[in-house]
Amino acid sequence: MADAAPVLELRGITKRFPGIVANDAVDFDLRVAEVHALLGENGAGKSTLMNVLYGLYHPDEGEILVSGKRARIHSPREAIELGIGMVHQHFMLIPVMTVAENIVLATEPTRAGVLLNYAGAVERVREISDRFGLAVDPNARIENITVGQQQRVEILKALYRGADILILDEPTAVLTPQEAGELFEVIESLKSQGKSIIFISHKLNEVLEIADRISVLRRGKMVETCTREGATEDSLARAMVGREVLLRVDKTPARPAEPLLEVEDVRVLDDRGLEAVRGVSLAVRAGEILGIAGVDGNGQSELIDAITGLRRIDSGRVRVAGREFEHASARQMLDAGIGHIPEDRHRRGLVLDFTLAENIALHDYAEPASSRFGWLFPRRLIERARRLLREFDVRGGAPETRAGALSGGNQQKVVIAREVSRNPRVLLAAQPTRGLDVGAIEYVHRRLVEERDKGRAILLISLELDEILSLADRILVIYEGRIVGEYPPDASEEELGVAMTGGGRREEVAV
Amino acid sequence: MSEQEPERRELAEPDTPERAEHPTGGDYAPSVAARLALFQRAGGILTPLLTAVVAFFVGGLVVLVTTGKNPLRTYEAIFNGSGLNWLFPWVRGEERFLAGLNLQQTLLLTTALILTGLAVAFAFRCGLFNIGGQGQYLAGAIVAVWVGGALSGLPRVAHVVLAIVIGALAGAVLAGIAGLLKATVGAHEVITTIMLNWIVVWIGTYAFGLGGPLQNETLAVPISEDVAETAKLPVFWGDPLLQGLHVGLFVALAALVAFWIVLNRTTLGYEVRAVGFNPEAARYGGINVPRNYFLAMAISGLFAGLAGALDILGWQFRLSVSDVQVSALGFIGIAVALLGRNTAIGVGLSALLFGALLNGTSTRNLDPEVFPPELASNLTLIIQGLVVLFVGADVLVLYLWQLRRRLRGRSAVPPRAEAAT
Numbered sequence: 001m002a003d004a005a006p007v008l009e010l011r012g013i014t015k016r017f018p019g020i021v022a023n024d025a026v027d028f029d030l031r032v033a034e035v036h037a038l039l040g041e042n043g044a045g046k047s048t049l050m051n052v053l054y055g056l057y058h059p060d061e062g063e064i065l066v067s068g069k070r071a072r073i074h075s076p077r078e079a080i081e082l083g084i085g086m087v088h089q090h091f092m093l094i095p096v097m098t099v100a101e102n103i104v105l106a107t108e109p110t111r112a113g114v115l116l117n118y119a120g121a122v123e124r125v126r127e128i129s130d131r132f133g134l135a136v137d138p139n140a141r142i143e144n145i146t147v148g149q150q151q152r153v154e155i156l157k158a159l160y161r162g163a164d165i166l167i168l169d170e171p172t173a174v175l176t177p178q179e180a181g182e183l184f185e186v187i188e189s190l191k192s193q194g195k196s197i198i199f200i201s202h203k204l205n206e207v208l209e210i211a212d213r214i215s216v217l218r219r220g221k222m223v224e225t226c227t228r229e230g231a232t233e234d235s236l237a238r239a240m241v242g243r244e245v246l247l248r249v250d251k252t253p254a255r256p257a258e259p260l261l262e263v264e265d266v267r268v269l270d271d272r273g274l275e276a277v278r279g280v281s282l283a284v285r286a287g288e289i290l291g292i293a294g295v296d297g298n299g300q301s302e303l304i305d306a307i308t309g310l311r312r313i314d315s316g317r318v319r320v321a322g323r324e325f326e327h328a329s330a331r332q333m334l335d336a337g338i339g340h341i342p343e344d345r346h347r348r349g350l351v352l353d354f355t356l357a358e359n360i361a362l363h364d365y366a367e368p369a370s371s372r373f374g375w376l377f378p379r380r381l382i383e384r385a386r387r388l389l390r391e392f393d394v395r396g397g398a399p400e401t402r403a404g405a406l407s408g409g410n411q412q413k414v415v416i417a418r419e420v421s422r423n424p425r426v427l428l429a430a431q432p433t434r435g436l437d438v439g440a441i442e443y444v445h446r447r448l449v450e451e452r453d454k455g456r457a458i459l460l461i462s463l464e465l466d467e468i469l470s471l472a473d474r475i476l477v478i479y480e481g482r483i484v485g486e487y488p489p490d491a492s493e494e495e496l497g498v499a500m501t502g503g504g505r506r507e508e509v510a511v
Numbered sequence: 512m513s514e515q516e517p518e519r520r521e522l523a524e525p526d527t528p529e530r531a532e533h534p535t536g537g538d539y540a541p542s543v544a545a546r547l548a549l550f551q552r553a554g555g556i557l558t559p560l561l562t563a564v565v566a567f568f569v570g571g572l573v574v575l576v577t578t579g580k581n582p583l584r585t586y587e588a589i590f591n592g593s594g595l596n597w598l599f600p601w602v603r604g605e606e607r608f609l610a611g612l613n614l615q616q617t618l619l620l621t622t623a624l625i626l627t628g629l630a631v632a633f634a635f636r637c638g639l640f641n642i643g644g645q646g647q648y649l650a651g652a653i654v655a656v657w658v659g660g661a662l663s664g665l666p667r668v669a670h671v672v673l674a675i676v677i678g679a680l681a682g683a684v685l686a687g688i689a690g691l692l693k694a695t696v697g698a699h700e701v702i703t704t705i706m707l708n709w710i711v712v713w714i715g716t717y718a719f720g721l722g723g724p725l726q727n728e729t730l731a732v733p734i735s736e737d738v739a740e741t742a743k744l745p746v747f748w749g750d751p752l753l754q755g756l757h758v759g760l761f762v763a764l765a766a767l768v769a770f771w772i773v774l775n776r777t778t779l780g781y782e783v784r785a786v787g788f789n790p791e792a793a794r795y796g797g798i799n800v801p802r803n804y805f806l807a808m809a810i811s812g813l814f815a816g817l818a819g820a821l822d823i824l825g826w827q828f829r830l831s832v833s834d835v836q837v838s839a840l841g842f843i844g845i846a847v848a849l850l851g852r853n854t855a856i857g858v859g860l861s862a863l864l865f866g867a868l869l870n871g872t873s874t875r876n877l878d879p880e881v882f883p884p885e886l887a888s889n890l891t892l893i894i895q896g897l898v899v900l901f902v903g904a905d906v907l908v909l910y911l912w913q914l915r916r917r918l919r920g921r922s923a924v925p926p927r928a929e930a931a932t
């Protein structure tokens with residue numbers, strides 16, 4: 001397929017924003033029936049490039065050729081007319097409408113000019129979904145189907161509009177490992193039907209699995225384009241970051257001491273009043289990382305909230321360093337020595353409109369170091385923030401910078417700086433590397449191991465099996481609100497994967 | 512996960528029609544506070560100015576279309592009616608004396624508007640929309656008229672201070688009820704404050720109505736008794752008998768400073784702002800969010816109650832049923848806070864603007880040749896409405912603002928992700 005004509009060619013695309021060149025003379029081409037992966041760290045310019053292609057940005061220089069013809073793309077509508085379809089990471093679906101209604105939206109088949117021909121819509125959706133092997137019920141409501149199925153609907157929407165070129169923006173970020181596997185089958189099927197796919201990602205293993213060719217962007221420049229055969233995880237990571245990256249975490253065996261966090265038969269209700277955590281017991285000892293693996297939505301979030309006092313415990317006990325807590329407030333748990341790196345740093349971890357100094361003071365603004373008798377000392381906040389920003393190597397911001405102005409990796413460093421600097425006995429890390437790029441992930445992982453070695457008890461909750469396997473000293477698997485098994489750190493991915501989906505259940509392990 | 516940053520950047524961009532088609536724009540539903548924060552960052556001092564100018568321009572068009580008269584002459588008449596021409600050294604003699612009287616009136620209104628504006632602004636900073644400034648203002652006024660009239664025989668300073676403090680507390684209690692309901696059962700403050708407004712209006716109507724408990728028994732009109740001499744605020748400019756300017760102005764100016772200090776220099780203000788920007792992060796940080804809802808509303812009501820008390824003790828001295836039903840200073844406070852971007856300086860300046868506008872368009876100052884009386888106060892309402900509209904339609908003002916930048920040859924707000932990585 002190497003000599004096939006390109007269906008799409010970007011030549012010398014340059015896009016400048018004030019003070020920055022987001023794309024610097026980028027060349028990119030896509031052949032017919034090819035999966036071309038676009039790799040790059042956050043802020044490398046992947047999204048800018050795709051937005052140029054999709055007509056959302058206008059390049060300052062360079063040209064776009066579609067099927068060999070020069071194209072001027074000024075809006076997504078023109079991109080769609082040229083057969084370019086984009087599946088964004090955040091879906092644009094109307095929850096209360098059915099799959100078929102969502103797909104035909106804006107180009108509905110009509111009857112007598114004005115009435116929606118719903119049966120016709122269903123039929124056409126079924127036709128397309130059969131042809132590409134994208135099984136989904138056209139009559140199901142969006143709000144009742146899984147995220148993986150919603151993504152299929154987005155793909156179907158693009159196909160329905162006649163897309164030959166599909167841009168998939170970080171498509172696996174929201175999927176479980178099983179759903180990701182299914183997505184890859186769909187991609188293969190699309191390829192075999194002559195569709196061309198641009199696959200945007202920063203996960204090296206899946207790029208190596210699915211892509212025919214791989215291009216790497218770094219700081220706006222295209223640094224490498226190679227075939228899958230010519231690439232390894234290490235070579236790609238080096239190209240993305242621009243230096244050698246340690247993909248495997250370097251750590252010595254744990255030397256666990258006394259248990260610092262004990263959870264006993266805890267039951268927690270979710271927002272709808274259903275039991276999300278059904279009698280979880282676990283203990284994390286000083287100097288060890290306990291990993292909890294599981295598919296999203298199996299009670300992890302509720303468990304974290306319960307331990308940190310952010311959600312009421314229905315029954316059961318939590319002990320921190322031997323002290324028992326019952327219906328403790330978030331404040332009490334913070335004071336008991338719990339540090340918490342939350343799973344969503346935008347929703348919870350940071351006040352994006354606060355400065356970095358104010359964010360760093362989020363837990364202890366009322367303590368003598370920051371204030372006295374309710375009187376705040378902004379100078380002290382700024383001085384402490386300046387020290388921590390240097391210590392934790394936060395780049396792109398001073399203490400007075402708004403937190404929202406930082407890149408994701410640096411925002412996470414601010415959160416970690418705040419949590420670790422309070423010297424917690426127990427550190428809860430919930431998806432600590434979500435949305436981070438290779439360089440930042442390496443940093444966070446190294447830091448967590450360092451904190452472990454300082455004698456903290458670390459509870460790591462992650463949806464990334466890789467992360468659990470490379471960091472945890474012991475692994476628990478959570479499924480439907482219960483711990484369904486304990487595994488050593490050298491357990492196989494298959495073994496854990498089966499347990500995560502409720503299969504091969506071992507006898508429940510009380511830890 | 513992806514590059515959140517570029518998505519965010521698109522939001523700040525002016526390409527509204529394109530954004531509508533861009534799926535990532537859709538999942539961003541900013542809170543009131545977040546929108547205001549965005550607005551505040553986007554244009555600094557210039558957007559509020561632009562908002563005011565556009566509002567006045569459209570108001571001028573209304574004058575032109577409805578009366579066929581030169582809007583500039585109308586605005587000049589309003590300006591002179593507000594007494595702001597007193598500031599010009601070339602205004603002399605009789606004209607200067609008149610301007611002084613007008614300016615005193617303008618500043619009396621400004622005093623009340625600063626405080627009702629602060630009431631709305633403080634709640635806003637906590638992410639709450641206190642639409643009950645009117646009720647809290649009236650609660651302060653009603654209580655001040657009662658304390659000022661009933662407790663005669665107290666020494667002067669004690670009586671004034673007591674009446675002011677109790678009036679302000681009445682506002683705080685009223686708003687605190689809404690805050691408490693929000694904090695405990697989650698009742699939306701917009702609904703509860705509107706309902707509380709009506710409760711106060713009808714309490715006032717009953718109290719000062721014929722045969723009501725606070726009605727002046729010597730007169731056969733629905734009006735309260737006058738406050739005692741010992742409860743009146745001293746007048747420092749103008750004739751006390753002709754509604755001169757009382758020292759309450761300094762109280763309002765002090766309130767502006769206090770507002771800034773509380774928000775920026777106390778742990779309470781830190782909590783309030785954290786809750787306003789992101790209640791979930793505040794909760795995670797260990798902040799008691801319901802407590803802050805209650806406190807922010809109570810403090811908000813304190814400002815509005817203070818406004819009512821100062822008006823009564825400074826120049827009104829009595830309250831009639833029609834005052835209770837017609838007064839709208841609390842509502843104008845919403846426009847003041849919005850135009851002032853909920854900052855201390857902004858509220859001060861926009862209170863002066865609205866004070867001047869209200870006084871400048873009051874019919875007694877205007878020459879009917881230049882200014883048809885039927886248009887007079889309606890023009891204030893039009894401009895006020897336009898300000899609220901434009902502030903609400905922040906996207907439009909932002910668009911104009913960005914258009915200007917684009918004409919200068921720049922394309923977008925600076926990207927942050929790339930710069931930071």
